Amino acid sequence: MKPFKNHLSSVAAVLVSLSVAFPLSAKSVDTQLSAKEQAIVAQLEQSLPRDLKHLEHIVNINSGTMNFAGVKDVGMYLKSEFDAIGFETKWLDGKSFNRAGHLVATYHANKANAKKVLLIGHLDTVFAPEDDFQRYRKINETQVAGPGVTDMKGGNIIILALAKALKAEGVLDNISLQVVMTGDEEKSGRPLSASKKALIDGAKWADVALGFEDGDGNVTTAVTARRGSIGWTLEVTAKSAHSSQIFREDIGAGAIYESARILNSFREQLGEEPNLTFNPGAIVAGTRTSFDNKASTGSAFGKSNVIAKTALVKGDIRAISAEQLAKTKQVMTAIVTDNLPHTQATIHFADGYPPLTPTQGNADLLEVYSKVSQDLGYGKVTAVDPRKAGAADISFTSGYVDMALDGLGLMGRGGHTKGEVAELDTFAQNSQKAALLIYRLSQQ
Ligand SMILES: [Zn+2]
Numbered sequence: 001m002k003p004f005k006n007h008l009s010s011v012a013a014v015l016v017s018l019s020v021a022f023p024l025s026a027k028s029v030d031t032q033l034s035a036k037e038q039a040i041v042a043q044l045e046q047s048l049p050r051d052l053k054h055l056e057h058i059v060n061i062n063s064g065t066m067n068f069a070g071v072k073d074v075g076m077y078l079k080s081e082f083d084a085i086g087f088e089t090k091w092l093d094g095k096s097f098n099r100a101g102h103l104v105a106t107y108h109a110n111k112a113n114a115k116k117v118l119l120i121g122h123l124d125t126v127f128a129p130e131d132d133f134q135r136y137r138k139i140n141e142t143q144v145a146g147p148g149v150t151d152m153k154g155g156n157i158i159i160l161a162l163a164k165a166l167k168a169e170g171v172l173d174n175i176s177l178q179v180v181m182t183g184d185e186e187k188s189g190r191p192l193s194a195s196k197k198a199l200i201d202g203a204k205w206a207d208v209a210l211g212f213e214d215g216d217g218n219v220t221t222a223v224t225a226r227r228g229s230i231g232w233t234l235e236v237t238a239k240s241a242h243s244s245q246i247f248r249e250d251i252g253a254g255a256i257y258e259s260a261r262i263l264n265s266f267r268e269q270l271g272e273e274p275n276l277t278f279n280p281g282a283i284v285a286g287t288r289t290s291f292d293n294k295a296s297t298g299s300a301f302g303k304s305n306v307i308a309k310t311a312l313v314k315g316d317i318r319a320i321s322a323e324q325l326a327k328t329k330q331v332m333t334a335i336v337t338d339n340l341p342h343t344q345a346t347i348h349f350a351d352g353y354p355p356l357t358p359t360q361g362n363a364d365l366l367e368v369y370s371k372v373s374q375d376l377g378y379g380k381v382t383a384v385d386p387r388k389a390g391a392a393d394i395s396f397t398s399g400y401v402d403m404a405l406d407g408l409g410l411m412g413r414g415g416h417t418k419g420e421v422a423e424l425d426t427f428a429q430n431s432q433k434a435a436l437l438i439y440r441l442s443q444q
Contacts, residue, residue, distance in 0.1 A: 032375035036169060037436050041376070043165035044431050051161040051427070054081070055410075058153050059136040059146040064128035065187040071100035074123045074153075078181065079103055081160055085167045087179070092198055097189030100124070102198045103181040107163070110173040115441050118178050118206035118401065119163075120199070120393050121156040122185035124148075126416050133418040142424050143412075149422040154410025155212030156181060158427065162435035175442035178202050185393050192351050196396045203397035208365065208404070208441060210434065211394035214415060215407020216384045219426045222369060223407035224362040225386040226395050227275060227318040228325060230352030234262060234280075234336065238343040240287060240309035252342025254307040256285045262345060263313065265335040270328060275320040275386055278328065285311035317349075320386055321357040322399070353391035354398055358383075361403035365437075369405060372436045378429050408434050 033041065058077055063070040072091070079089045082105035094101035103123065125148030127133055136146040146153075159179055166172050180202045182195075189195035203209055215223050238255040245251045253261075263280055270276060284291055286302020289310050302308055319325035329349055336347045356362075363383075370381040384407060394406045408430055412422035 037439060040165050040169050040435050040439060041432050043168050044161060044428065044435060047161055047164060048428055051157055054160065055154060055157045056136045059149050062127065062129045062134055063124050063148065064126065065099065065124040065184055067129050068100035070129070071123050071183040075101070075103040075181065075183065078156060078160060079105065082163070082179065085164055094183055094189055097191065097195035099184035099189035099195060101183050104198055105179040107172050107177045109176040114175050115208065115444065116176045116178070116206045117438055117441065118180065118202045118209045118397065119159045120209060120211045121159055121179065121181040122152055122393060123181050123183045124186050125151065126186045139421065143421055144424060145421045147420060149420055150214040150410050150412035151415040151420065152213050152409050154422050154427060155214065158212055158409055158431045158434065161431045162438065165435050166438060171439050171442055175438060178205060182393055199393055199396045200400065203400035207402050209394055209397040209401045210408055211392060211406030212409035213392050213406055214409045214411055216388050217411050217413050219411045219429055220379060220381055221384045221407060222366055222381050222405050223389050224366050224383045224405060225320060225358035226356035226389045226392055226406065227320050227386055228353050228355035228395060229316060229318050229391045231314065231316050231350040233348045234259065234313040234345060236311040236343060236345040238307065238309055241307050243305040243307055246307050251307065253340040255311040255343060256308040258340045258343035258345060259283065259285060259311040259313055261340055262335055266332060269331055269335065273324065276324055276328060278315060278317045280313045280315040282314045283311065319355055321355050325355065354395050356395040356398045356404060356406070358386065362405060365403040365405045368440060369433065369437050372440065373433050376432055376436065378433065
């Protein structure tokens with residue numbers, strides 16, 4: 001047996017030296033993928049020119065949030081594409097929340113207890129029809145500019161492309177997908193209970209939520225946590241009198257000192273909390289004040305020789321979890337009610353975007369995704385610092401799904417500006433990564 005063993009080890013040695021001498025990255029990497037996975041990747045490679053045509057088409061339809069006809073046009077175009085591969089589709093009218101509406105497309109697996117995955121996109125952009133940034137424009141072989149090309153029409157087409165590839169390879173027999181593409185991500189319709197209902201219903205149905213926003217624009221990162229964002233209004237009233245009498249036992253400290261006390265205490269008591277920020281963005285105070293919420297503009301009348309009677313402060317809170325937000329509200333409310341003599345204060349917290357809480361499930365999902373990326377030869381994927389990720393639709397799934405991951409879309413830079421540019425090579429990479437992630441989830 002000895003010679004045989006020696007023979008084997010020498011073959012192994014030759015193989016090792018061959019793989020060192022010829023690091024055929026693409027081919028040797030393919031060995032990390034099963035035959036089915038290679039077939040899915042081949043489908044996506046083949047469909048890429050067609051997918052980019054779809055992208056060009058929908059970027060050239062203006063769908064600024066308040067252009068309801070345009071948002072619906074984009075939705076209808078995608079709806080017919082999902083219809084064509086056997087999804088059950090519906091257009092949910094947005095009249096009740098004063099927006100265009102949402103597209104929902106569902107495909108039910110053929111197997112009991114199949115995993116359910118929610119895929120999240122949005123149809124609207126920040127660019128109104130009057131804007132002078134309207135067209136898809138090729139910059140060179142790998143870059144295109146256009147309104148919403150990365151935020152997030154590219155992500156929508158990635159969802160479509162992977163759905164087609166998975167359908168063609170029979171994967172959708174083993175996993176159920178629901179696509180929700182909202183028409184009001186950039187400017188939410190109100191009440192939120194109506195405008196976010198489709199997303200929340202999808203999240204209640206699903207086990208896993210995947211968001212195809214452009215994240216931080218980096219193809220080697222994904223989003224496992226997003227801070228939520230809510231607004232607050234602080235109102236302070238006090239006893240007015242001649243300035244010479246301030247601090248007298250029966251007069252008190254005035255509204256401006258009281259609002260200064262409150263804001264400084266917020267900073268002292270909460271300023272060190274990790275991943276929490278709270279910002280007073282506007283303040284008006286004096287003898288008489290007014291504030292127009294729509295225009296975010298205020299006015300004040302006051303004199304240096306009169307103790308201020310009223311103060312109003314508008315601010316926000318960005319928190320990483322529902323628990324952190326609740327605790328912050330509690331601390332702020334306690335500070336607000338501990339008033340200086342002869343002053344009163346109230347704080348009102350508005351509705352807003354919830355946080356995408358960084359759960360263990362999200363971290364586990366990122367690990368599976370990162371492994372897929374490495375097996376494809378694209379390297380590790382790491383989590384985006386939540387302070388760099390703004391609020392987004394996927395946050396509404398937090399608490400309903402076991403796992404969530406966002407930032408899986410088309411990457412680039414300059415979102416929300418006329419410099420919005422996509423890196424087209426990330427289309428192929430991220431459509432392959434998400435398709436194989438879903439495939440592997442279907443095998444669990
Ligand atoms: Zn977006």
